[in-house]
Amino acid sequence: MTYIGAEEIISPLGQNIQENFKSVCENRSGISLVTEAGFNKEDIYLAKIIADAGIFKFEFLLIKILQNLSAQIDPSCISSDKTIVIISSTKGDLDRNIADPFEPSLSAIVQKFKLANQPIVVSNACISGVLAINAANNYIESGFYEHAIVIGCDVISDFVLFGFQSLFAVSAEPCAPFDKNRNGISLGEGCSAVVLSKTKEIFKNAPLALLSGTSANDANHISGPSRTGEGLYRTVKKTLEQNDISADSIDFISAHGTATVFNDEMEAIAFDRLGMSTVPLNSLKGYFGHTLGAAGVIETAISMQMMRNDLLVKSLGYSEPGTSNSLNITTENQSSEINTILKTASGFGGCNASLVLRKL
C-alpha cells in the first residue's frame, strides 16, 4: 500500500481541485459548443479551457499544476532526488514540435522546479493516466523512489479532433456515456496530478491508500474494443486478486465510459462477467470530455474527492440504459459511505488498466 493524496485538477471546470469538485457536485459540464472547430468548419462540442494559457498551453498547465501541488505537500519533495515525476500524455505539445512533442515542456519543468530525476512520460493511449499511477506505485513499492508525482495532461488540437472526426467517433451532442443515444466522444483538455508516497507526513491533508493495480491487453484489435471485454475483465480480476479483494467489497466503479457505442458496450460486458453489474458506477466524461492521457488522473482525483466527501457523483449525460448488459449507473448525486473505489480505463491498442483506492 502507498499513500495517495494532494489531488489537483485544472480543466474548463476550474483552476484547482476545489473549483473542479464543486462544479462536478453541481453537475455542471465543461463541454460547450465551439464554433467552426471541426475539419469542415463545423461547430463541435468540446471541453476546452478558455482562459488564456499563453502560446504553449501544455507547458503552462504542467507548471501551473506543480504550483498547485506545492501548496498541498511538503514542497521540498518536488525537487528531492527521492521523487520521480511521471507525466501521462498521448500527444504532449504536438503543435509546438510534432517530431519531439514532450522534450521542450519537460525541460522547462525540470529547470523551473529543479527536478532531480529525468521525468518519465507514459504514452499509452487512454490508459496512460491509470498506468502512470500504477507505475508510480510500483516504483515506490520496489524501493526505487520514496515519492512520485503523477501528472496527466493533454490539450485539444486540430490533429486529434480531425483524427477522431475521420473515425466518425465525435458526438454531435455533448457526450452521453452508457446512454441509449450515445454516439461518440466529446474531446476535452485538462491537467491533473496526484502525489504518491511512502510517508504520510508529506501531505497537508490526510491521504488515502492506493492498492497495486495492473494492465492487460485485449489481443484483439488496435482501434476497436474487444467484444468480450477480455482485457478489461483480466485487469480488474488481476487487480482484485492480487489485493485479495472480492468484487462485492467495491463500493463504486469510476469507469472509462467514453460514450462510443462499442466502448461502453464492452465495459458493460466486462463488468457483467466480473459479477460487478450492480456496483454503483459512473463515467466522468460528461463533465470533462475525453481528456485522453489526462483522463485517468482526473478521474482518480475526482474519485478521491468522492471518497473524502462520501458522495456518489451523478454520471452526467446518462438517462436511459443503452448497453446489452445492465449496469448500476448513478443517476443522481447520492450520499453514501465509500471505502473502496475501482478505477478502470481502456484504450486504443487494446490496452486496459485498473487500480483500487481505499480509505485509510
Place this chain on the structure above:
Amino acid sequence: MSFITAYCHIGEDICTVNGAVFLQKKQDVTDSWFKQLYKELAIEYPKFYKMDMLAQAGFIGSELIKKVSPDLSTRYQDDEIALLFANQQSSADADIRFQDSYLEKKSPSPSLFVYTLPNIVLGEIAIRNKWFGENMFAVFPKFAPEFIIQYGSILLKTGSKAVLAGWLGVLDGKVEVSLFLIGEKGDDGIPFNKENLIKCADLRDQA
C-alpha cells in the same frame, strides 16, 4: 536474478540477432528495409503491410526474438509476457504522415490516425501472439537503459514471468531498434544489468 535470454538489433542497414548477422540491407531492390526483413523471416502475416513504421519495427523485432526463442509461447501462459517499450520520438513518424493527410491532402486519413499513438505497436504484437499481459510505452529524450532495467525488474516482481522490452527509434527513414527478452531465474542468458543491456542494444548514437 534475471537474464537477457535473447536480443536483436535493427540498424540503418544491418540486422543482428543475439549478435549474429541476420540480414544486410540490399541496396538494389525496391523493397523497404523492413519489408526485406519481413520476407527474410518467411512468415505469412498480411497485416504487416498495413502497419506504420513503428509497428513494423516492433513486429519484426518480436518475430526475430521468437525465432531464437522457439518455446516462448508454450513456456509461458498467455498473460505472463509483459511488453515494455520506449523511444524518443513517440509516434512522430505516423503523426507527420497523418498531419500531412489533413494539411496537404485535405482529407484526414483514419487508417493513418489509428497509428498516431506509440502503444499501437504493443497492440499489434499482442494480437499477433494472443498475449494478454502487461503493457507499457514510455518516451525519453535518449536511450534509457535504467528505465528498462528498473521497470523490467518491477514487472518480473509483480506477476510477469518474462518481459519483451525494446527501444524503437523510428523517424523519417532513420532506424535504431533494439529488442530484448528478459526472463527470470532459471533461464540461461546474460545477466540483466545496465552494462549488458547497453552492450546488447548496440545503439551507436544513443548509449
